[in-house]
Amino acid sequence: MVRIAQEDLVESLARAFQYVSHHHPADYVQALRRAQARETHAPARAAIEQLLVNSRLAALGRRPICQDTGVGQVFLRVGCGVQFFRHDGASPLSLQEVANEGVRRGYTDPVNPLRATMVSDPLGLRRNTRDNTPAVVQCEIVAGEALEVLVVAKGGGGDVKTRFATLEPSDSVADWVIAQLPGMGAGWCPPGTLGIGIGGTPEQAMLLAKLSLFDAIDIDLLQARGAQGAEEALRLEVFERANALGIGAQGLGGSSAVLDVKLRTAPCHAATIPVALIPNCTAARYVRFTLDGSGPAELAEPPASLWDGIAERFDMPGAVRVDLDQLDKAQVRQWKTGQTLLLSGSVLTARDAAHKRLVDLMARGQPLPVDLRDRTIYYVGPVDAVGHEAVGPAGPTTATRMDRFVEPLMAGTGLLAMIGKAERGKDAIAAIARHGGVYLSATGGAAYLLAQSIRAARVVAFADLGMEAIHEFVLHDFPVTVAVDSQGRSIHLFGKAS
Known part of the structure; x- marks a missing residue:
């Protein structure tokens, strides 16, 4: 029998969530x-370079890789010989309470x-819990x-594409997976891994897919030696076909949307093949x-050599410098899809809740707290x-979550302009073209790097919304790609067709 103090588990979890916030797995x-x-x-290629620079900077600065610091997920494998106790002599808490x-x-x-991302009362007021509790706990x-623990901070952009x-x-599992990918778009911030769970019951398949994401990336080794069995053959087939779609990093086109395809299976009913698909983002x-x-x-730091040769800043040779404070439709009309820009000047931020409030105020004929004419909104x-x-x-x-508010x-x-990640829907693209505006793509998963280009910030409206309040940022050389130009041409559509 091994006695484990619950205080030690709490401290280990706290350390782990801090650690993963600023360290990518090697x-x-x-x-x-x-x-x-x-x-x-x-x-x-430029997007991948930004992700690598961001990875190095986040590790050095010990600040989050991504602003969406995720849902706290704790997977426990508790040995039968483990007994929990508390140092203060009190009765042990539930494992849910410990994880929280x-x-x-x-x-x-x-x-x-x-x-803090978690909200309570999901069908009602949806109040932020302010400390990211409750944890999502799975126990076996x-x-x-011994007590084996897997700690995961999973962002919303990946799980929402499940x-x-x-x-x-x-039926062909590979055909089904490939058919899902274009509709999943780029909101899961590729390049990343695809987790596939096959078999069991529906909830088992989902858990298998989720757990597979945290197996070691080894597709390069598998390609070198070749498949041994149906599961490895499926991994290779999906990997090759997925990258052949041309979705690419951030949905901008190219050959590297998927870094690996992971797979776990379980026995299932003879009449079915339950299949779950979950992506893991950058x-x-x-x-x-x-x-x-x-x-x-004690969590070991990765060797500094992991980032050897990766710069501490990102350059965009040939990028056009733009003064957002002087922006007008004439300038926007000159930009073309795929062009790289470096933005300076003031920008307003707004996400779902702020957009809804703005549109509701307009519908009631009430004044807005900010003037949006010829302004740029950053979805952040x-x-x-x-x-x-x-x-x-x-x-x-x-x-895409803001598409309904564009018109x-x-x-x-x-x-006039919007900055976000991933593709826009056809109605949003039509509205952008109709009004001579533009949609600019920033690199999802490069949050710490992008923050280096924000020189000042202040809340200007809806302060009660916390991180979803409207801020005014002052930017300096903030890197973006023209994703939808004023003619309604979209890089994401082109990328998938190439």
Whole structure:
């Protein structure tokens, strides 16, 4: 029998959530470097370079890789010989309570505060819990006298793209997976890994897919030796066919949307093949540790050589410098899809909640708290600043969630430009073309790097919305790609067709 103090588990979880906020797994960085080496499509290659620079800067600065610091997920494998106790002699807490406390401490650390994402009352007021609790806990009882823990901070952009189907035994799993990818778009911030769970029951398939994402990236080794069995053959087929779609990094086109295809299976009913598909984005945040009763976990730092040769800043040779404070439709008409820009000047931020309030005010004929004429909106919910930062990590959120607001805001306020990540829907693209505006793509998953281009920040409206309040940022050489130009030409549509 091994006795493990619950206080040690709480401390280990808090350390782990801090650690994964600013450290990519080594195998992910290595896979990203291989993808950069083989990428020939300029916009995609530039996006991968930004991700690598961001990875290095976040590790050095010990600040979040991505502003969406994720849902705290804890996977426990509890040995039958483990007994929990508390140092103070009190009765042990439930494992849910322990995990909640670990998340609370990890996300509210004053040195590196992480963004609280969780909301309670999902069908009602949807109030932010402010400390990112509750944790999502999965527990398995296994043989042995140790506690094995997998800690994951999974962002919303990947999980929202989850797919599930119950196929018939004669159906092709590979065909089904490939058919899902174009519809998933780029909101999951590729390049990343695809997790596939096959078999079991629906909820088992989902869990298999999720867990597969945290297996080591080894597709290059598998390609070198060839498949041994049906599961490895399926991994190789999906990997090759997925990248042949031309979705590419950030959906900008190219050959490296998928860095690996992971797969786990379980026995299933003879009449079905349950299949779940979950992507893991560029903010691949997870770590494992084991507790044996000797104290909290010590998490080893990756070697500095992991980032050898990666710069500490990002350059965009040939980019056009733009003064947002002087922006007008005549300038916007000159930009073409795929062009790179460096933005300076003031920009307003707004996400879902702020957009809805603005449109509701317009519908009631009430004045808006900000003037949007010829302005640019950045879809972002930043992490709180610390020290001398103007703002914490502040990367783009998925633009498609704001599609329904594009027409009323452009028509009713004179809004000119938007910055976000991923593709726009056809109605939003039509509205952009109709009003002579533009949609610009920033690199999702490069939040700490992008924050270096934000020189000042202040809340100007809807302060009660927290990270979703409207801020005014002052930018200096903020890197973007023209994703939808004033003629309605979209780089994402072109990328998928190439």
